[in-house]
Amino acid sequence: MTARPRTSLRAQLARPRPAPSGAASGSGADKLVAMPANKSVVTAASHMDEPLAESIAAPAIDPPGNAVARAQAGPEANPPINPPINPAAKTDVSSPAKRPARSVANSSVKSSARSATNLLAKVPAKRGANPVAKATGPTPTQAKAWFAARGWKVFPFQRDVWQAAMAGQSGLLHASTGAGKTYAVWFAALQRAARHKRPRVGLKVLWLTPMRALAADTLRALQESATSLLPAWQIEARTGDTGSAQRARQNKRLPDTLVTTPESLTLMLSKADAIAQFAQLDMVIIDEWHELMGNKRGVQTQLALARLRHWNPGLVVWGLSATLGNLAQAREALMPDGVAVEGHVAKDIVVDTLIPDHPSRFPWGGHLGLQMLPRVVEEIERHATTLVFTNTRSQAELWYQNMLDARPDWAGLIALHHGSLDKQVRDWVELGLKNGQLKAVICTSSLDLGVDFLPVERVLQIGSAKGIARLLQRAGRSGHAPGRVSRLTLVPTQSMELLEAAGARQAVAARDIEARPVPYKPLDVLVQHMVTIALGGGFRSAELLAEVRTAWSYRDLTEEEWQWALDFIARGGQTLAVYPEYRRVLPDDEGVYRVPDAAIGRRHRMGIGTIVSDSSLQVKYVSGGRLGSVEESFISRLKQGDHFLFAGRILEFVRLHEMTAYVRRATGTRGAVPRWQGGRMPMSSELAHAALEQLRLATIDGAETLGPEMQAIAPLLAIQQKWSALPTPDTTVIETMHSREGRHLFMFPFAGRSVHVGLASLIAWRVARVTPVTFSIAVNDYGFELLAAQELDWTALLDVGHGAKAGLFCTDNLLEDVLASLNATELSQRRFREIARIAGLIFQGFPGQPKSARQLQASSALFFSVFRQHDAGNLLLTQAQREVLEQELELTRLRATLEELQARHISFHQTRRATPFGFALMVERFREKLSTEKLSDRVARMVRELEKAAGP
């Protein structure tokens, strides 16, 4: 045990918590930064007593310099994995006797070296006492001893997980990061292994992680504890990075514990001997389930679990999750009859805002917020290590470049990190962060998850985080040790983001966290899974259907849908058509569906995976050396000699050869910035509603009682109010305006981007049904704009006083109208892109042999039109439509929004110029189109316009 001066700890504790905003003054930082009034997201247990509080304070006095030693010693030493804080466990485990809630005294955290010594000193003695457990696994007593050896005590929630798992129960453990979740489930797995008298050969514990990068770290943590407790156990990882020799060895026999990704698991299921490989599997752990559950990788995981449970009905499955709005669904999707265990952790999260000196009255998102650069530089200067999150990769590139220009002396001290950079580059940056060698890293969601970077003191978020869950996640990347405050500072890139910031702080304080809906019956993933299983030993139709239905997303799968999917893979789609040349999956004489063609099997394995990216090209120096990858669509627009910004460098495009863009370093002039797909995140409705509420407060209370963000934005709101009006929960503001481009309509329902897309398309469609017209639609999280070249009488349609009188807001025939409006836009077609890849329609080619796939090249747009024309009943088309309805337009919310609009007053304004709110929409670059004009009429009109523009 280390001898920390207890008195000093107590003294720290006795100090009052940071005072509410008004009181915080004096230091320069406090003047710059608006402190929230009630910033702590603390769910501290009410029975928190002194020893607990002491433990919270303990790590805070660890000097930052220790970080290097810690990282080298391995993650087991990192407090986040098992921090000595008291999580008041809440659980619905039906344990025989309800234990009184106990606080645990972890007297202090010690250095890793010290605890390792202790371990060596103590553990062998214990082990000697029980030779059987030495072979198979630790008993609860030994586990406790292991904890004690490092000065840790077992948390109630950890014990709850152990007990539940020992009783054969599955479940979901949720707590904020750094609460000791890893050891809760890992020691449960080890103790389960101890039940067996004799060690068994083969895979016993499967650990799924959403990110390859996390796999290596998890592996180290697991190995570290197992070396002393279960030295005989082999613990390995298997991801895309695993070398071929190890892979081959694993193919023969899997290790006792395997850390892997959902894709790699699915790949293993596609092997003919999969059933034998998983015969000894006892427990599956899904890490960061909240990252997976809401997307198709999560569905892939569900299907794989259904397979594993089919083989072993007693399989114990545990998910680890951060806090979510829909935890019950998260648990159900993982394991229908599992238990939920909650580990409460006292954690201060401070969210504040860097208020611009002169907020612009006309919000414009185009300049990426670089006017805030000097202020951001100041903030970075003041702290040891800062993470700067941006929302897009191009924004990260620009900020990095500009920061270097502003502070050339920071070369080598600041770095760039995003998903398109080469893995080596990313690894280097991550290592630098861990070792505390970097002053700042400009990053994207690529650093949302993953390894804990203890030195990070501060997180800056450029622009809106767009969601409360994401905001909390990013905030948690700083002060990542118990007792340290996580602090995230929002950096608004335009004035409207001040409004979002005010809303965000309100929502964080109220813990209004978004739900992550689990996808429902995605047939593309099912089709892929069926081919996987056909490869992995084959399947009988009725048996696999029953198995698939045990996966939550497919619980309502109908016979018809199943038959359709089976026909799709076995006969090429249509039940009645005969394609003798089509043979992807065929039933053998005994009715077992298999893949007869080895080449098709190989191609399928290559295509496994549900994360879709546009085809991307490697970027390499002519002289050698990889930089990363950019999307083909960007490179194809470059000419030889063009400059562009990538990986923090200005590069000159030299040539394109075999899926590789060759570049050399360029000097001087600015380059284009690549735009990557999927860069835009929609703001959650929770956040949008909080912002609307802030506006209501602005109209009622006056600016004095509002937070600093709302005060800063007051001049903008004043103009908005003078020229038009402020939207509130009781009033819908509608504006129309003329410009050279045509007739604009602006509406501000504040329902979030995705609902606005649906609403705008719906209203455009309802108007365009009567008169053929082409609309350009712009949306943001506050409202939408409809722009038409033709004149439209919006006054008659919408200046009706109250929403109840506006026929355009009618909810009758809503589904029909929305579907019709979808066909008039390209939304379904874009959705189909991903579906076509997952369902195996589009083949991306083997690495290194791009040409062989040429005869298989067709775009998803081509498939879309061929299916529409020749196989309109294709369920993948239906799925595309449904995904648009559910995920992009959120039909239920759309209906709710229309009802809200019907209940609100309409404040209709004809303005001569764009209002501040309208201006934000006018400058949106990404626009949706909706047209009911005949194509040839439209082309003729466009050509006429071009002729006119060209002059005589």
Added chain:
Amino acid sequence: MSALPDHHGALALELAGELVWLLPEKALYWPRERMLVIADIHFGKAASFRALGVPVPAGTTSANLAALDRLVARHGARQVLFLGDFLHAKAAHAVSTMAAMQRWRALNPALALTLVRGNHDLHAGDPPLWLSIAMADEPMHLGPFAFCHHPDLLATGYLMAGHVHPVYRLRSGWESVLLPCFMANGQRIVLPAFGAFTGGHAVVPEADERLFVTSGDAVVEVPASPRRDGR
């Protein structure tokens, strides 16, 4: 040179002293020879996909043949010349595809067919003899024209070629539409792909090039000056 209303949206154009029509159905008609010129029809492409385990619905072959029938009937064509990529791949010799083509040939016995071999034809092999299609290597000379598959071939005469599958993004203000197109300059014209299951390659015309887009109903020339940026 203008779109003649009685010609179903076709656009008349003089190339190398000969009058030709650019048809909105993505083909070219040469009235003097009563010849229909078709580029990149890619018969059997769907079947090739199916053979490789990618389910593509039936109907693209019939769609191709029906489109040919309509054009032959409308213009009274006596011959059809294919500018290469007639069959998509070896697997295009699939039973269903071949049967549909055989039926079509039996209904149109008098129509003269010629194929200038393209890159896909080299791999797919020549069409079966019963199709009685005259085979030629590029360039095939007739009148002032050199019929080719590849547009960059060095040949005497005015080149007529395919291969590129050109499409053009027509933009005006905030609007844009992607349309199949013909590209012509003083030396050659490139035709859009005719096939029902073929994609497009977006092109940016050179300064000396004229560009004709088709909406399916009509062929329209894109005015030269404002189109240059192509973005």
